[in-house]
Amino acid sequence: MKKTELTLRVENVSASFQNGKESVQILKDVSFEVPRGKMLAIVGESGCGKSVTVHSIMQLLPKNGHIDSGKVFFNDGENEVDLFSMTKFSKKMRAIRGGKIGMVFQDPMASLNPTHRIGKQVAENLIEHYKMPKKEAMKRVIDLFKRLGIPDPEQRVKDYPHQFSGGMRQRVMIAISMICNPDLLIADEPTTALDVTIQAQIMDLMKELQEKYNKSIILITHNMGLVAEVADHVAVMYMGRIVEYGTVSDILNHPSHPYTKSLLQSVPVMGLDKNRKLATIRGTTPNPKYYTGGCEFADRCGFAMESCKSTTISNVNLTDNHKVRCLLFENSKEVVAK
Structure with missing residues (x-):
């Protein structure tokens, strides 16, 4: 596949965590590709390295985490850059993180600030990345809330996180990740702790974003049934290593x-x-x-x-x-x- 057809290329990424005086390797030569407009599901048991993989890509590892080797190439359709050539807090990396690449974290209640209104938290990305006036940013937030099926958006932007249900908080997290119109969306267990009806709504919403707006998505999950419904490609992880990679048809029909x-x-x-x-x-x-x-x-x-x-x-x-x-x-x- 041509480089221009890929939103993300991950090549031989290894990462370690410092445990006291010891360094323990958690990721081992992880490689995969995410074609433009497609969804890659990363699956495996809890603790297999799924979240560490995407946190490494985004340079969001904790203080005791360290990327040992590898390259991550991100292509927005015009330019390709190696994310690992940038420092964690550099201006270029911050512009990509949240601007070109959005991320839906696992626990929306832990990710949202309980003391700030929802609308303000979603608008922050527009103000940070595009220096947009607050009034215009809030109008964009309200428009996005309408697209995401959040009722009475003009009022809801004034509410606090505790006033939203679990499913609505997850929609807010998707709004935060999508407000800057990123090329790649990373969703880390986006349906955890939600009932099956809300799970289906969230995944339908993400699939619509992918197909309607040609977004690339990395979905982290341990739910193989979900993978069968929404994914295009699958990477199976075990103990920090990808043991099998293929189309969803390959993985489900010819494991x-x-x-x-x-x-x-x-x-x-x-x-x-x-x-x-x-x-x-x-x-x-x-x-x-x-x-x-x-x-x-x-x-x-x-x-x-x-x-x-x-x-x-x-x-x-x-x-x-x-x-x-x-x-x-x-x-x-x-x-x-x-």
């Missing part, structure tokens, strides 16, 4: 990595025999502090060979758009599960 298969088998399906137990992934995610090499999933994998625990494993191209990191494909052998 190749044992971890991807396990994730899909653990999804509840309507009509499942009530006497049949839901599949689970055996064991627990190991502490990255004790990783010594090989495949991170080896201790939990029913297909693991002894070599999986020590061999350096590369990505294998199954098709042009489908990649998997697994020795089963490197060796081209039929292996029976234990």
Whole structure:
């Protein structure tokens, strides 16, 4: 795919966290692409590195976090820049963060200032990035609230966060991320703690933004059912590494990595025999502090060979758009599960 057709290219990004005197690597050579006008879903268990990945891209890691290596190229359709060539608080990076790239954080109540009116918090981005007069900025906020389905927007902009329901607060977070008309929207678990009806409304809204305004979206989730409904491409993460990457059709219809298969088998399906137990992934995610090499999933994998625990494993191209990191494909052998 041509560079101009990509909004984001992430190349071999690794990141570590300082834990006392030790440095623990959390992200390991993460690479993926986000085509313009498409949605990439990053999926995996809690703690697999999904949020750390996007916080690294945005240079929002906490003080004990450090990007070890890699490059992130952002293309707004006219120019391509390496985000890692900019310092965290530089003028250029601040202009991109919130202006060209918007982010919907996981917990809207924790992200919104309880002492400031909602309208003011949404308008801040316009005032900061475009030096827009407050009156004009507030008019833009009201117009956006109408598009996002927030009722009585002229009045609601004067309210405080506690006066909004969970679903409406999430719409406000989307408004903050969208007010500057960014090219890329990053949504970190945008439907967490919302009931299923509101979840559907939020995802329909994001899908509309993508399709109607040709926005690129990175969706972080552990909900495979949601992925099937809205995503174009999927990156499956385990212990800070992307183990499989492909189109949503590739991942759902032709899952190749044992971890991807396990994730899909653990999804509840309507009509499942009530006497049949839901599949689970055996064991627990190991502490990255004790990783010594090989495949991170080896201790939990029913297909693991002894070599999986020590061999350096590369990505294998199954098709042009489908990649998997697994020795089963490197060796081209039929292996029976234990």
